[in-house]
Amino acid sequence: MTDTLERYPRPSVAVDTAVLTVTSAGDLAVLLLPAEDDGGMPVRLPGTFLHEGELLAEAVLRSLRTKAGVAGLAPRQLHVFDAIDRDDRGRVLSVAHVDVVHASSLPPDALVVPVSALPPLAFDHDRIVAFAVEHVRAQYKQAPDPRGLLEAPFTLSRLRSLHESVLGERLLPDTFRRAMLPHLVATGAMERSGRGRPAELFRRT
Structure with missing residues (x-):
């Protein structure tokens, strides 16, 4: 059958x-x-x-x-x-x-x-x-912003803020920096805003 x-x-x-x-x-x-x-x-x-x-x-x-x-x-x-x-x-x-x-x-x-x-x-x-x-x-x-919500180049501070929004939790800046840096490439450019120190700009690898 x-x-x-x-x-x-x-x-x-x-x-x-x-x-x-x-x-x-x-x-x-x-x-x-x-x-x-x-x-x-x-x-x-x-x-x-x-x-x-x-x-x-x-x-x-x-x-x-x-x-x-x-x-x-x-x-x-x-x-x-x-x-x-x-x-x-x-x-x-x-x-x-x-x-x-x-x-x-x-x-x-x-x-x-x-x-x-x-x-x-x-x-x-x-x-x-x-x-x-x-x-x-x-x-x-x-990985840093794997869905590309953040336009490159970006500072580590902006990247961390995005990850905090997605994850729904606060992240320690130093710990986040160590985890993300291996997946980032420094552009050699700096972002200057306000009176603070210039912030380094990165892009994803």
Whole structure:
């Protein structure tokens, strides 16, 4: 007997994207869709169901463009969330994606909320945000601004301030300097501002 796919259950496949940024106030924040006025979907991540003949990456970009008004991003696959009860409408697998962008890449009226002050989110989107934040923070513990939020050249002070925003904690200047210097190249230029000592400028290796 020839095995056919009709013998197996077919869960729906969705994509949800955690677009993270650092606000002007220095908060790590995530792009959300507002709750629907008619009492439908509550606050949630940009997402959609996968269409017939569509690749996951195409669905992600479509959802960001049509639902959040965002284009030009390059989200990466993060994790598959497959809890049986994650969607009360039926069995839905979510292939979560993540991107980290400068705040200027998002529309001025976008709903951007600090990850430390999230409202109740639809489905398991709080878990997706938490997973994305942990993933990005692990990257920022290992290398200087790996997602390129800071335009080079930059001072160590500005770099440390960015890392503090992403990590959500204060960093000791000397310890941070020792950890980051092996991954930086001095430009030979100095930044002079105010009456303090000139600060050396660096770029990533």
